[in-house]
Amino acid sequence: MTTRDDEERPTTKRIPPEVVAMGRRVRLARESKELSQRFxxxxxxxxxxQTFAQQQMHRVETGARELTARELVHLADVLQVDVDVLLAPGGEAGLLFDVQAADRxxxxxRGSLIDDAERLGKAEGRLSEALDRYAEADPEMDLSxxxxxxxxxxxxxxxxxAVLRKELA
Incomplete structure (x- = not known):
């Protein structure tokens, strides 16, 4: 038997599991880029x-707020992932984010190594020039x-x- 109190209580809206799962993928994508919800x-x-507050982002990630198609497209762009990644069922999204982060x-x-190799080459050139000048100034000094x-x-x-340029080509 239902009482009047039971009828007046608001029912808790059940969050569809796919919305919760997409929220998790949004969070994984954001965290893999080391971005804050506020950012x-x-x-x-x-x-x-239009306004979109950090609290709304939190609600999206917890599955308490669904995204419109327009919001989803723009969110994927902000996170620099394909919309399909955010919509993908299963746990492979987290693995994909790990792969993408490791690839970046x-x-x-590699870019840093190329820069370092170029700096090393320039430093070597400066060292050779300095050694030549020093040898001229003090011919008896052993600089071998x-x-x-x-x-x-x-x-x-x-x-x-050479190796890095070949691999990047």
Whole structure:
């Protein structure tokens, strides 16, 4: 038997599991980019041309708020992922984010290594020039160890730069 009190109580809206799962994928995407909810909400608001607060972002990630198609497209753009990744069923989204994050890190490291190889080559050139000037100023000074280091640095820099350029091509 139902009482009048039972009829007046609001029913708790059941959140569809696919909405909760998409919220988790949104959170994983955001966290894999090391972005705050506030940052993503602000960027999303800019793209939508309307307010979108950090609290709304939290509700999306917990599955308490569904996204419109327009919001989903812009959110995927802000997070730099395909919409399909946010909609993908199953647990592979987290793995995909790990792969994407590791791939970005590898690319950044390769770029850094190329820069380092180029800096090493330039430093070697400066060292060789300085050694030549010093040898002219003090011909009796033994600079063979420094010259050997300069030759080794030149060889390493050239080899590293060549390998990295070949792999990036």
């Amino acid at each position: 993503v909400a602000r960027r999303l608001a800019d793209r939508l041309g 890190e590898v690319l950044a490291c 160890a420094q010259r050997e280091r300069a030759r080794e640095a030149r060889a390493v820099a050239a080899e590293l730069a």
